[in-house]
Amino acid sequence: MGGYEIRRLERETGLSDFDCGELALNEYLRRHAQRSQAAHFAVTYVARRAGRILGYVTLAPSQITADETGQTGKPRYPLPTLTLARLAVDHHFQGQGVGTGLLRLSLREALRMAEEFGCVGVRVAAKPEAVSFYERFGFVQLTPSAITRPATAAPMFLPLNQIEDARGEADRAARHAHAHRALCQTPVIRFFRYRVPERRADLSYSLRARYKCS
Numbered sequence: 001m002g003g004y005e006i007r008r009l010e011r012e013t014g015l016s017d018f019d020c021g022e023l024a025l026n027e028y029l030r031r032h033a034q035r036s037q038a039a040h041f042a043v044t045y046v047a048r049r050a051g052r053i054l055g056y057v058t059l060a061p062s063q064i065t066a067d068e069t070g071q072t073g074k075p076r077y078p079l080p081t082l083t084l085a086r087l088a089v090d091h092h093f094q095g096q097g098v099g100t101g102l103l104r105l106s107l108r109e110a111l112r113m114a115e116e117f118g119c120v121g122v123r124v125a126a127k128p129e130a131v132s133f134y135e136r137f138g139f140v141q142l143t144p145s146a147i148t149r150p151a152t153a154a155p156m157f158l159p160l161n162q163i164e165d166a167r168g169e170a171d172r173a174a175r176h177a178h179a180h181r182a183l184c185q186t187p188v189i190r191f192f193r194y195r196v197p198e199r200r201a202d203l204s205y206s207l208r209a210r211y212k213c214s
């Protein structure tokens with residue numbers, strides 16, 4: 001779905017019309033997102049079109065330990081991550097790419113955070129019904145820890161090096177596409193599926209979208 005903008009939450013109208021089908025996620029946007037942002041607890045980005053809020057994502061810095069990720073060769077102390085604290089799309093617009101667009105922005109923010117302050121990946125406490133959505137982009141499930149809330153949420157993690165790899169592939173594909181205009185006729189997702197394992201293909205696709213040929 002094109003034709004929408006994603007911007008940092010400001011003095012928004014239409015918050016009360018937003019309905020993703022999950023009361024807690026609706027309520028967060030209506031009542032808490034602006035206050036939370038003003039207090040610097042988190043930052044929310046909204047996808048908007050023609051005065052309507054199509055979806056939103058809330059990001060906050062957090063930490064992860066090597067024990068949680070199961071990675072070896074990492075320091076024992078907690079390492080910086082970006083947390084996808086909330087992600088929701090209005091039910092009228094689900095399945096049209098808005099969630100992917102908001103996730104793409106989040107991965108770009110993780111790359112920026114890594115450059116500026118350090119970041120080893122993106123974490124999310126996924127609702128069980130959203131786990132396969134995140135898996136499409138390369139997130140893997142972590143062992144639930146005592147701090148996971150709510151208890152039913154599945155802790156998931158996408159390491160930064162996978163995001164960097166996907167960006168590298170997207171850049172290479174973009175250069176290739178400029179050299180061979182015919183490639184622009186090919187849906188990029190098919191191009192990546194042809195060249196890389198499927199899990200990374202979806203991530204590459206999501207980051208690749210900004211290089212779409214005109």
Ligand SMILES: CC(C)(COP(=O)(O)OP(=O)(O)OC[C@H]1O[C@@H](n2cnc3c(N)ncnc32)[C@H](O)[C@@H]1OP(=O)(O)O)[C@@H](O)C(=O)NCCC(=O)NCCS
Nearest residue numbers: 087088089094095096097098099100126127129130132133
């Ligand atoms: C989960 C959610 C954010 C996805 O956003 P969306 O805009 O509907 O997703 P997209 O249109 O970008 O979907 C991208 C792909 O993922 C698939 N997908 C969407 N939701 C999915 C889900 N819950 N499980 C598995 N796959 C899913 C889509 O079919 C699409 O596949 P395609 O590229 O082969 O067509 C949205 O459905 C939502 O807000 N759900 C209710 C709230 C929620 O569960 N939020 C997550 C909290 S952790």
